[in-house]
Amino acid sequence: MEQNTPKGNFPVAGLAAGQQIAMSSREIAELCEKRHDHILRDIEKMLRDIGAPKFGAADFEAEYLDGQGKPRKEYRLPKDLTVTLITGYRADLRYKVVKRLEELEGVRSARPMLDFSDPAVMLGVFQHLQGQVAEKEAIIEEQGGRLKKLDRLEGAKGSMCISDAAKTLGVGRDYLFKFMSARRWIFKRSGGKTWLAYDDKRKSGYLEHDDFMKINDVGEERVYTRVLVTAKGLVKLAELLEQPIN
Numbered sequence: 001m002e003q004n005t006p007k008g009n010f011p012v013a014g015l016a017a018g019q020q021i022a023m024s025s026r027e028i029a030e031l032c033e034k035r036h037d038h039i040l041r042d043i044e045k046m047l048r049d050i051g052a053p054k055f056g057a058a059d060f061e062a063e064y065l066d067g068q069g070k071p072r073k074e075y076r077l078p079k080d081l082t083v084t085l086i087t088g089y090r091a092d093l094r095y096k097v098v099k100r101l102e103e104l105e106g107v108r109s110a111r112p113m114l115d116f117s118d119p120a121v122m123l124g125v126f127q128h129l130q131g132q133v134a135e136k137e138a139i140i141e142e143q144g145g146r147l148k149k150l151d152r153l154e155g156a157k158g159s160m161c162i163s164d165a166a167k168t169l170g171v172g173r174d175y176l177f178k179f180m181s182a183r184r185w186i187f188k189r190s191g192g193k194t195w196l197a198y199d200d201k202r203k204s205g206y207l208e209h210d211d212f213m214k215i216n217d218v219g220e221e222r223v224y225t226r227v228l229v230t231a232k233g234l235v236k237l238a239e240l241l242e243q244p245i246n
Contacts, residue, residue: 020079021078021101021104021105022076022078023076023077023082023100024074024075024077025039025040025075025077027100028077028086028097031093031096032086032089033093036074040073040074043085046084047060050084060075060076060077061074062075082097083097083098159208159228160229161227161229162176162180162186162195162227165229165237169234169241177195179240184198184201185197185201185207186198186227194225194226195226195227196225201233204232205230205233206229206230207228207229207230208227209226209228210227210228211223211224212224212225
């Protein structure tokens, strides 16, 4: 049995079937500064005392999940039974419940009721639904085109330098270098001028090294290394950048 009024983000009051005002036993307990199990006891006694043949406690019983995800019992009472329940409570507590019921009634009266027999209303609803369908179809078409491009790139052979990868991805060359460096794809050794790939990105098949010969500033032929982006790496970068491939 619960010993305290449960707190948290839960639907404690609202509209029951047929747009009837309903208040949960949890909210009544909170407003009346009582333990929830005591409110449950009072509700069950009230329903027994009323002894109406058309309903019993089971007609208003519901469940909610407590903080541990376990189902717990509560009651959701219509306005007349809520007022009957609180009759014996302190006046200041009754006042809180009555004001809350007025708030719920205000929410109900503020909700516009649609007249579906009106052709203009039906046309508006149809156009709204049609617009939603068209929007979803456009999203599906866009995502389908993106997936096709990603599949095409992933199946391609060969690799490209980071500058060419930037053009393919539709971003600036300097931006992509900074992006890859920040994401720990590439780095420079202390005092070095050339970019190198992190080992984990090479092992994942995203990047590879290309060694080539080049004449340096003093006329000597030296071996240099540059980073190449594989097709698989291009697909991964496109996902990280969260933008379509051009």
